Amino acid sequence: MSIFRRSGGASAPLLQAEPDEARKARFDREEIAIARNPRGGIAEQFRQLRNSITALNPEGAPRTVVMASALRGEGKTVATINLGLAMSEVPGTRVLLVDADLHRPGLEGYLGLPRRQGLVEVIRGTCPIDRAIRATSVEGVSVLGPGELPKNPSELLGSDRVKMVLSSFKQRFKYILIDTPQAATISDASMLGALADGIVLVVKLGSTPRSLVEETYNRLESLGGNVLGTLLTGALPEEPTS
Template identity: 35%
Template sequence: MLVTIKEPRSLIAETYRTLRTNVSYASIDKPIRTLLITSPEPGDGKTTTICNLGVVLAQNGKKVVIADCDLRRPRVHTYFGLPNRQGMSTLFAHNDIVPGVLKSTPVEGLTVITSGSLPPNPSELMGSQKIKTIFSTLLETADIILIDTPPTLTVTDAATLAPSLDGMILVVRPGITRTNALKQTLEQLRQVNARVLGIVLNDVPTKGNPYGYHYNYYHNYSAYKDYYEEKVVEKKGK
């Protein structure tokens, strides 16, 4: 759900604006212009997070491109009600940005590149020089590119692409995302020298919150680990 469009004054929308601020200050000397958002496992909320973050960044005056690089199970187009006939996979077969691939949205400044038809070799495409050229071309007119990929433990796409980007954020769900899955993901990303900027906690229950959940953002794993393991123990003890 694009809560940042449908309910812009809600608590949840405000937490996305907080995430926007965190991303903006993640690197002072070199602004983040290519940001990958993914998760250790399916169902953690990575696509919901990336689409809503794209909205609030554009609402703040940024020229934003959301690129759906999940060339296995794409979902970005469903959030914005866009056709998916052409997209990222189309660009790999052309030397220029093909008309119609950059799709407009109701939010001024926000455009989307859907996945397009699903290719047989997504991991090879994510590690190619071609995708770097595509992003470089897009950055001639965009302030930031938000990149959605499959979960890290499902396939190697995110780990293959991450080292060439300015940073990445992991989305997890306390009590759902397995601790070992997060540890394995972080180790995998460390081995490829990916720059993990932080961790978003999705679907965190809170007392007195009419929406029933909110988002937290941690800049380091140790802070998240303490919170996460405490909540898991608490949940198991009930």
């Protein structure tokens, strides 16, 4: 008998993160515009999105925001990180980045963090929430990875416990940004969007057909979600850092 599980290659079950391990998170990838080129146009675009979201929340109540897009590769995960960094620039703002893309997670990878127990175990109640959430090197920014990918993500994300988990996050953070899989073919973003306070629709300009964007917008709102706005990616040629 083996304790190892096969999924492509053999891999060990995920461990719980060590406290402070994510302080080593790296925000230095080219795409992380807020960190790499804080005065550039893309960074400014994320600050504007942050300002729009915070303007809708004048009393500063904790808010959950789902990051969605019609297709894969439109820039959701990168946008989740950039928006989180932009939010953390406002003094005293605590932000949690959650990877709820249980099909193709990317958050830990972008930040150079090891895969650890995360959202799945928190929903199942097998990992304490404060062990799964990890503070990073950026003041005010914490991350929660996806955890062990389940066979049926939609079933897990549709379970009653998710609502309770989201309110636990709200007791700890002002903004919770939830990364999701492509909404055109997977219902997870619509389901989570219905439980969240708002949805940001990420659209890759010149790539995703307009009709598909509209269809996705309607799909996200059809379960009760509230699309706060769209974020266009792939638009601005970034000027070099000076």
